[in-house]
Amino acid sequence: MKEQNKGQEISTEQAIMAAAEAEFLEKGYAATKTTGIARRAGVTHAMLHYYYRTKENLFEMVFRQKAQKLIGSFSVVVDGDLPFLEKVKTAIETHFDFIAANPQLPMFILNEIVRDPQRLEICKEMIGPVLPGVMARIQHEIDREAAQGTIRRVEAHQLLLDIVSLNVFFFSAQPLVQILAASIGKDFSEFLEARKRENVQVIMDRLTV
């Protein structure tokens, strides 16, 4: 299937990549088998090696892409004209929705980082150049607002951790959260909206005087 690929049928190469993403996200590196990826893509596993040479190689491509995606989700751009608390609220909700749309993503990255220091290096390279600038900008805005007395003065990195903790954990622990939701007679999707409001409220309470 080469250049009669005129329409939008996906190529073997793409099918393998898509299957690899799904498998790695679901199972992690160790539990994913190249044969499993090939089966999911509907091709022989020799094709996987033909296009991507090794499992490690294919994984690293997936990992880089996913790490970039996750890291990118933190630098949310919010309309600068809104009041500060409105901006924070929007940022939390946007981030929450992103994780909701990619619930496996944080655990996948965290896991692979913990299990292989080399993967942490990849993330460091991605985060390193951006982080100080982002943090400084947030802190600057916080300090300006605090000086006006509209919010409490908090550390930017603590605030960031608060938000990410609240948003990520809910989805990372989804199976357990479902048990909790069931015990109060709600299903997960009902619970989801309530949780988004709660996360926003927690941060609002932290910031307002």
Added chain:
Amino acid sequence: MKEQNKGQEISTEQAIMAAAEAEFLEKGYAATKTTGIARRAGVTHAMLHYYYRTKENLFEMVFRQKAQKLIGSFSVVVDGDLPFLEKVKTAIETHFDFIAANPQLPMFILNEIVRDPQRLEICKEMIGPVLPGVMARIQHEIDREAAQGTIRRVEAHQLLLDIVSLNVFFFSAQPLVQILAASIGKDFSEFLEARKRENVQVIMDRLTV
């Protein structure tokens, strides 16, 4: 090494179990090899099969024990005479310290649950009988305090999720948190104490009017 095991030298069986706990916690089920466990325990891998028959069997023992330990950490018993907010504060700090002492534990359990539904069932059996009672007790206390006007009225399950999210994420994302800490010139252990205070403060702000 049978009955000349008079002192407190650990038996082969115990050595294997200890090595298995360490390996499974570090690497997860899939990445852990029985040969690796045996090597760590300083025995031949045949001994592992001799005492525990299969990898799956050994894993399940470890999983059950660790799940029990984690679940147990949620039902913290706090001196009933303290004011409500003091009790909450103590509970958060105790939970934080527990996770700090067992930083791999939450991710280990969450991961294995996500990757194998059968393991979720094990947790359900452990949580199921306890959860409703615990939640009801907490909610009852919240409602009583709220009626007195000393705190805001919140949902018990949301409050629980808030606390666990804040405490667990910090350690699950430890390698990334270290990058964050380094970027503001602190090392992890310094950051740890500040983070504990922040987590308490977030919940206090959520509860106080």
Added chain:
DNA sequence: ATTTGTACTAACAGTTTTGTTAAACTTTTT
């Protein structure tokens, strides 16, 4: 002293998994 049971070793067997290769087939280029 002999039997019995437990602990242990070393070698092996079966399976799974990753990766390769030679040959066939298809498409593109000349």
Added chain:
DNA sequence: AAAAAGTTTAACAAAACTGTTAGTACAAAT
């Protein structure tokens, strides 16, 4: 149309991994 380049298949090879087994050593029981 022929050559070249790219794609696919099937079979194979090597390594890793889980689990077994036959036999050994040694302590405890009879």
